[in-house]
Amino acid sequence: MTIVGRAGAEARPPVALVTGASSGIGRATAEAFAAAGYRVAVNHRGSAAAAAALARTVGGRAYRADVADAGAVAAMVATVEGELGPIAVAVCNAGFYEEQPLAEVSDARWERMLRVHLGGCFHVARAVVPRMRARGEGSIVTVASELALVGGVGVAPYVAAKAAVIGLSRALARELAPLIRVNVVVPGPVDTPLLPDRDKTPAYARTVPLGRIGTPREIAAAIVHIAESRWTTGQVYSPNGGLVIQ
Amino acid sequence: MSVLLVTGAAGGLGRALVERFTADGWLVAASARRDGEFAADAGDSGAIATVVGRVVERFGRLDLVVANAAELRLAHVEQHPLEDWWAIVRTNLSGPFYLARAAAPHLAEAWGAIVFVSSEWGITGWPLASAYAASKAGLIGLTKALARELAPRVRVNAIAPGVIDSPQLSVDAAAAGIGLDEMKRRYAETAPLGRIATPAEIAATVAFLASPEAGYFTGQVLQPNGGTTMA
Numbered sequence: 001m002t003i004v005g006r007a008g009a010e011a012r013p014p015v016a017l018v019t020g021a022s023s024g025i026g027r028a029t030a031e032a033f034a035a036a037g038y039r040v041a042v043n044h045r046g047s048a049a050a051a052a053a054l055a056r057t058v059g060g061r062a063y064r065a066d067v068a069d070a071g072a073v074a075a076m077v078a079t080v081e082g083e084l085g086p087i088a089v090a091v092c093n094a095g096f097y098e099e100q101p102l103a104e105v106s107d108a109r110w111e112r113m114l115r116v117h118l119g120g121c122f123h124v125a126r127a128v129v130p131r132m133r134a135r136g137e138g139s140i141v142t143v144a145s146e147l148a149l150v151g152g153v154g155v156a157p158y159v160a161a162k163a164a165v166i167g168l169s170r171a172l173a174r175e176l177a178p179l180i181r182v183n184v185v186v187p188g189p190v191d192t193p194l195l196p197d198r199d200k201t202p203a204y205a206r207t208v209p210l211g212r213i214g215t216p217r218e219i220a221a222a223i224v225h226i227a228e229s230r231w232t233t234g235q236v237y238s239p240n241g242g243l244v245i246q
Numbered sequence: 247m248s249v250l251l252v253t254g255a256a257g258g259l260g261r262a263l264v265e266r267f268t269a270d271g272w273l274v275a276a277s278a279r280r281d282g283e284f285a286a287d288a289g290d291s292g293a294i295a296t297v298v299g300r301v302v303e304r305f306g307r308l309d310l311v312v313a314n315a316a317e318l319r320l321a322h323v324e325q326h327p328l329e330d331w332w333a334i335v336r337t338n339l340s341g342p343f344y345l346a347r348a349a350a351p352h353l354a355e356a357w358g359a360i361v362f363v364s365s366e367w368g369i370t371g372w373p374l375a376s377a378y379a380a381s382k383a384g385l386i387g388l389t390k391a392l393a394r395e396l397a398p399r400v401r402v403n404a405i406a407p408g409v410i411d412s413p414q415l416s417v418d419a420a421a422a423g424i425g426l427d428e429m430k431r432r433y434a435e436t437a438p439l440g441r442i443a444t445p446a447e448i449a450a451t452v453a454f455l456a457s458p459e460a461g462y463f464t465g466q467v468l469q470p471n472g473g474t475t476m477a
Contacts, residue, residue: 070328102347102395107291110343114335118380122323122331125376129324151390151465156343159391160384164339167383170371172323234371 013039015084016227017077017128019067019120020094022047024192025143025223027054028216029091032224034058041080041087043067043094060084067094067120068112070127077127086135089227090128092121092165093143097194099154110157117161121168129176138180139227142169143219146188146240166236173234181233183226188240190214209242249305250456251275251298253288253345254315258412259363262445263312266453272310275301279315288315289336291344298348308352310456313342313385314363318414320374320421331377338381339388346392346402354399361452362389362404366471369406382406386467393465401464403455408471409433409442437472 016033020026022044030040040060044051051062061083065076081087095117121142132138147155148162166184173182189199191213205212222239226232238244250267254260255276264276277284277297284300286293302308317337342362367375368382386404393402419429434441451470454460469475
């Protein structure tokens with residue numbers, strides 16, 4: 001296994017920050033980084049008990065912050081680096097999903113969607129980039145969605161926000177090279193609390209070329225892999241069961 | 247007569263759009279930040295809804311909206327003032343969403359269309375342009391989502407042009423500390439066709455998407471970019 005981070009004589013494990021880590025893909029990602037030898041900063045917004053339990057399991061620590069709040073994210077990043085050490089990998093995963101017809105989307109819901117998904121990535125990048133730049137290396141992975149590539153009905157804010165995450169990641173990949181790598185993982189339908197129930201049926205599974213929805217562990221594996229792929233930046237990995245082939 | 251509402255009408259591409267559609271016989275409601283009957287801050291939800299209402303009141307219908315207003319400022323991601331970063335997203339991404347939401351019922355009535363003006367940089371990314379690239383990429387997502395949601399009555403497409411000969415180039419040149427001609431030369435040499443685009447030829451791409459000839463296009467991104475990207 002490759003470890004992203006400095007080969008320090010003190011052999012301090014590298015640190016991975018995972019936002020939205022109390023459930024679903026984030027939780028599996030925290031576990032996967034721990035298994036790969038990282039200390040994990042488990043970010044959550046309000047699921048303190050779940051985050052604390054996960055942090056105990058993976059030997060990391062839980063940190064509360066709303067990623068939509070730039071100041072809270074900056075403070076969290078400073079605390080993580082003070083307590084666990086330099087962040088080698090930041091995974092911008094926090095998000096939520098909702099469906100609404102266009103006419104019913106309020107300004108506030110639109111704004112919140114952008115602030116959490118796009119802002120969540122921007123705010124984390126803003127906070128970790130100067131630190132990574134000073135250390136001469138770092139890896140950022142953002143999490144978008146296959147819907148960003150193909151659209152969908154009743155999900156315009158979600159799709160726009162996730163597509164913006166892909167654009168942000170590509171811009172940052174160019175801007176921050178060669179020191180910091182930025183990549184995107186674009187999951188298909190995954191068995192998490194965010195997935196609508198109608199997508200958890202056998203009938204839906206038959207529409208996926210590989211015959212089933214994904215597991216959080218499979219997405220986590222892609223995130224760890226791309227985070228550690230040292231000649232990979234500005235790329236989009238799409239573990240999606242073949243649902244989108246383009 | 248068909249009715250068009252275009253935002254960012256005072257800019258380089260905006261003026262070309264107004265000229266082209268006027269020449270093609272459209273009634274054009276030209277919205278810019280200042281001046282005129284349809285003036286509005288393109289990122290202001292309430293102002294945009296008011297303008298859409300005014301256009302329909304004045305002309306009785308709405309067949310096409312072109313979301314063209316945009317802001318571009320270059321800065322390192324960690325040095326970009328927060329308010330400034332979000333202001334770009336507001337104009338470039340939230341504004342077009344508000345415009346589409348307000349216009350959709352009228353466009354559906356007219357079996358109309360939406361064209362979002364994205365950018366090559368929304369597809370490729372660009373250094374120091376995180377807010378701009380993110381917002382322009384978001385527009386491409388918005389295009390695909392709304393194309394599905396508003397079908398079959400409203401076709402929704404986007405263009406992602408390369409660099410256009412427009413007043414923005416003087417801003418870019420000043421920021422880079424070089425002359426305008428040198429700025430144009432540098433952009434031109436990134437394109438296989440060896441030049442930057444004229445506003446008129448980009449307006450022509452929008453005119454095509456708006457026309458009956460493009461009646462089977464929806465959810466698509468056309469890329470008049472001189473060959474800079476081929477995907």
